[in-house]
Amino acid sequence: MEPGKETYEVMELCLLAGKIMLQNGAETYRVEDTMERIAGYYNIGRPHSYVTPTGIIFSLDGVVPAKLIRIANRNTDLHKVTAANSISRKITNGELTSKEAYKQLQELEKQDLSYPFVIQLLAASISSGCFVIMFMGGWHDFLPALLCGGLGFTCFVYIHKLVEVKFFAEFLAAFVIGLAAFSLKAWGAGHEADKIIIGSVMPLVPGLLITNAVRDLMSGHLVSGLSKGADAFLTASAIGTGIAVVFSIF
Amino acid sequence: MIGQLITSFFATAGIGIIFNIPKKALVNCGIVGMVGWFIYVVLFENHFDPVIATLISAFFIAIMSQYYAKKYKMPVIIFSVAGMIPLVPGGMAYYAMRKFVENDYNEALQLAAKAFMLSGAIAVGIILSEVLNQTIKKINKNP
Numbered sequence: 001m002e003p004g005k006e007t008y009e010v011m012e013l014c015l016l017a018g019k020i021m022l023q024n025g026a027e028t029y030r031v032e033d034t035m036e037r038i039a040g041y042y043n044i045g046r047p048h049s050y051v052t053p054t055g056i057i058f059s060l061d062g063v064v065p066a067k068l069i070r071i072a073n074r075n076t077d078l079h080k081v082t083a084a085n086s087i088s089r090k091i092t093n094g095e096l097t098s099k100e101a102y103k104q105l106q107e108l109e110k111q112d113l114s115y116p117f118v119i120q121l122l123a124a125s126i127s128s129g130c131f132v133i134m135f136m137g138g139w140h141d142f143l144p145a146l147l148c149g150g151l152g153f154t155c156f157v158y159i160h161k162l163v164e165v166k167f168f169a170e171f172l173a174a175f176v177i178g179l180a181a182f183s184l185k186a187w188g189a190g191h192e193a194d195k196i197i198i199g200s201v202m203p204l205v206p207g208l209l210i211t212n213a214v215r216d217l218m219s220g221h222l223v224s225g226l227s228k229g230a231d232a233f234l235t236a237s238a239i240g241t242g243i244a245v246v247f248s249i250f
Numbered sequence: 251m252i253g254q255l256i257t258s259f260f261a262t263a264g265i266g267i268i269f270n271i272p273k274k275a276l277v278n279c280g281i282v283g284m285v286g287w288f289i290y291v292v293l294f295e296n297h298f299d300p301v302i303a304t305l306i307s308a309f310f311i312a313i314m315s316q317y318y319a320k321k322y323k324m325p326v327i328i329f330s331v332a333g334m335i336p337l338v339p340g341g342m343a344y345y346a347m348r349k350f351v352e353n354d355y356n357e358a359l360q361l362a363a364k365a366f367m368l369s370g371a372i373a374v375g376i377i378l379s380e381v382l383n384q385t386i387k388k389i390n391k392n393p
Contacts, residue, residue: 026325027325077269078271078272078325078327078331079271080270081327082324082325085324085325086323089323115267123263123268126260126261127260127265127268130257130261134254134257134287135341194345197344198340198344202335202336202338203265205335205338207269208269210334210369214373215380240343240347247352
């Protein structure tokens with residue numbers, strides 16, 4: 001049987017949905033599940049997928065050859081994951097045709113759903129300040145942490161735009177945070193440099209990677225789980241090294 | 251204590267914004283973080299071991315996230331990821347790093363081991379809640 005045009009469309013649809021979800025920080029299990037559900041709805045061949053953080057291999061059994069797509073850039077945008085998830089739900093409920101869904105996914109891929117930078121910066125600063133209080137610091141260190149956290153986050157975003165290497169951006173951001181915290185303490189504005197640093201570093205912590213690594217390992221996606229774990233470990237080391245360099249200066 | 255509750259709410263919601271969680275989920279996200287931190291602090295102040303406190307807190311965070319995920323038809327990670335952040339042993343890792351730089355390896359290794367145990371506790375907490383969730387699903391399917 002010669003595969004019809006529709007078969008290819010379904011395959012592209014599955015791959016695009018999977019790609020968007022994987023690029024923006026969904027768990028491997030969710031990516032595979034979404035692709036299998038969409039393929040299952042159209043009932044063309046048995047879907048097989050192999051998903052790792054850097055690529056997706058997908059085939060519809062015995063109908064069309066397998067297709068591979070490479071994931072080069074990964075970031076954290078849970079809004080897109082949610083949106084792609086609801087589009088796939090609409091497909092399996094029969095509310096969208098494959099063409100409409102594909103168009104919507106393409107639009108979603110191009111859209112920039114992230115909060116404006118100012119709001120992100122504000123969020124990072126406020127949460128840095130709040131973490132100081134949560135980790136038993138005094139209220140007099142709230143403002144210094146607000147400053148350091150904001151500075152660190154700005155540094156991270158801009159350096160990451162400049163240099164593609166994420167670990168370097170994290171390293172430098174942590175370094176700047178440490179430097180700022182010790183300077184503030186030297187000027188008498190901050191009281192406990194330790195608490196300020198811990199609070200300010202928290203927005204950089206690879207929380208999504210850690211949770212995803214655990215969930216992936218648990219659902220049997222060993223390759224993805226281990227590589228995400230390695231990513232989280234490297235990020236944590238980059239932050240730690242940045243702070244360590246500051247220690248060795250002071 | 252009230253200060254802890256308020257700050258934990260804003261801290262987790264703030265982390266949520268950095269992860270670009272949709273607006274309508276941000277408040278729930280903050281609530282998950284607040285409850286998780288409240289449980290941790292209460293256990294910690296009642297002289298529970300930090301590892302156990304982290305485990306129980308992570309367990310409840312995961313349970314709440316699963317509840318919200320079902321209610322709002324959104325992926326679970328949206329709710330759980332920000333709530334877990336306060337439990338990450340950032341402070342412990344920091345002091346470990348500091349001792350390493352000061353060449354105090356004995357102390358540093360102890361702290362690093364503790365930080366490792368705490369991260370493990372978060373993982374076990376998530377796993378336990380997942381297992382519970384799946385068991386409930388199975389029992390509901392064939393009683």
